[in-house]
């Protein structure tokens with residue numbers, strides 16, 4: 001995975017609340033067996049409307065999206081993260097995210113930055129005209145106007161992002177611990193270990 | 201061992217910790233993994249590319265459901281019919297190839313056991329109390345009805361589970377939703393969960409695992425508990441649980457993958473020990489009086505947009521939160537509704553009875569009880585009943601329910617996700633309304649421009665007969 005240190009650039013000042021995964025990428029786009037090309041379907045219903053934010057040339061190609069509460073609610077489809085990436089969005093700032101979406105975003109190197117509503121409102125204002133800067137190392141969002149908003153991020157996620165670490169690779173290194181757990185489990189709760197191999 | 205009282209969630213969590221890092225992240229062992237055709241192809245592909253194997257293939261079960269058409273799958277001679285949509289066909293072919301290649305048990309599209317993953321898991325006894333269960337689908341929360349810690353995961357996590365049988369997780373906060381008392385006539389498990397989501401909001405459960413407690417849930421069947429837990433995610437919670445009890449054990453006994461013999465006794469003993477200890481602390485408690493719950497419908501495009509069937513379409517100004525006011529106006533524009541309109545005056549052209557929320561045998565019985573001897577209204581253009589699995593379908597047919605649906609003007613379909621999401625041929629046309637027993641009323645969920653009203657199976661049947669949203673209590677006298 002590529003290292004992620006932050007993101008500087010223009011942002012879509014959207015601010016909409018409860019943006020669900022069906023809005024990010026409608027279900028008919030989920031029939032793909034690849035991760036590529038989903039940008040064409042990203043925000044399809046929004047982009048079908050005249051004057052929508054994604055077609056506004058002031059913002060086109062922005063790497064950052066600013067949204068409202070509960071961004072990414074709804075389905076577990078990782079296609080939502082792939083669609084954002086394909087559209088060129090590498091960071092989302094919002095007052096809150098759905099748990100599944102923020103996990104999916106992280107695994108694809110998309111930064112999800114949680115800030116309180118007032119600060120998000122301020123960024124929505126700044127983004128109309130100016131760039132926004134996210135610094136992962138220092139955990140801050142700054143603007144050219146002296147705004148400096150610190151944000152929280154899970155230390156493990158931060159470490160993985162900054163160093164471009166593959167989570168599966170890291171877990172596979174824990175094989176001894178996993179095998180130990182499985183050995184113990186096979187003795188104490190054998191029925192759980194059987195799965196589809198339960199003898200009829 | 202410490203004697204601090206623990207919740208059901210904490211007990212299941214503690215029993216699955218492989219190790220915990222200093223930052224509080226734990227490696228959690230996953231007991232059961234369900235796989236379907238939509239969120240798995242990229243995971244298998246990534247495994248193949250990195251040369252990784254599936255660690256414990258017997259702990260994963262694969263079955264197609266999401267984009268499988270619900271029309272006949274074999275011809276009169278028993279030959280498999282091709283799937284018209286080339287992309288759907290390709291996705292199904294990928295699962296059919298991937299499962300055997302990685303040694304995973306696969307239930308074929310034409311098998312009697314095929315169905316929606318969340319119906320199949322419990323029905324096969326694959327989903328067990330106290331187990332950690334995951335699937336690349338957010339409604340995995342459903343299996344919490346079995347007393348399992350079950351939650352949806354993304355495709356990278358599907359790959360992580362396949363390769364390691366674990367996930368890296370942080371413990372969630374815990375929320376107790378307590379509903380005591382007696383449910384009124386016509387009030388079902390679906391109404392209970394819609395009401396709860398109305399109370400806590402679509403993001404109210406974010407960061408929490410919910411335990412549903414109180415006499416209302418204790419008195420529910422497994423089918424009803426699955427309905428409740430299924431929609432936990434619509435309240436923002438990744439998982440919802442009901443403590444396993446005698447009802448759970450009776451449901452599971454003898455199912456194909458359930459423990460048997462000495463295993464069964466040992467399992468039941470452990471399951472009994474899982475209930476939340478007296479005095480255990482929840483991070484948040486929500487208490488609801490069963491008597492306050494009415495047969496419920498949604499008016500907007502978020503599952504929190506609920507109102508009792510006797511109510512009216514709310515005015516955006518009635519919401520205190522300014523962003524909710526804007527969202528409500530947008531919802532009303534999309535739904536084509538005006539404030540003050542009685543919900544019972546909302547005409548309905550489409551009826552969908554199905555989805556992992558409401559496609560089990562009790563759901564079909566509840567709808568059929570209303571439809572018996574009645575017909576769908578003339579303005580109801582399309583009404584379909586889609587059993588959650590082949591076994592549910594067989595059972596329903598043995599009870600003659602299929603005849604009741606067909607006589608009422610419904611189509612009786614093969615199992616699958618169907619019109620719950622617009623991925624397969626079952627879609628609601630733009631601008632038309634659907635009284636739907638599914639779980640999401642999002643913009644475009646049932647097809648571009650489709651307008652969804654979430655209801656219980658009995659209420660969907662009542663709407664079919666009336667031709668508009670209707671109060672099921674007027675049909676049961």
Ligand code: SF4
Nearest residue numbers: 339555556617620621
């Ligand atoms: S029925 Fe709907 S919610 Fe359930 S698994 Fe299928 S698509 Fe998801």
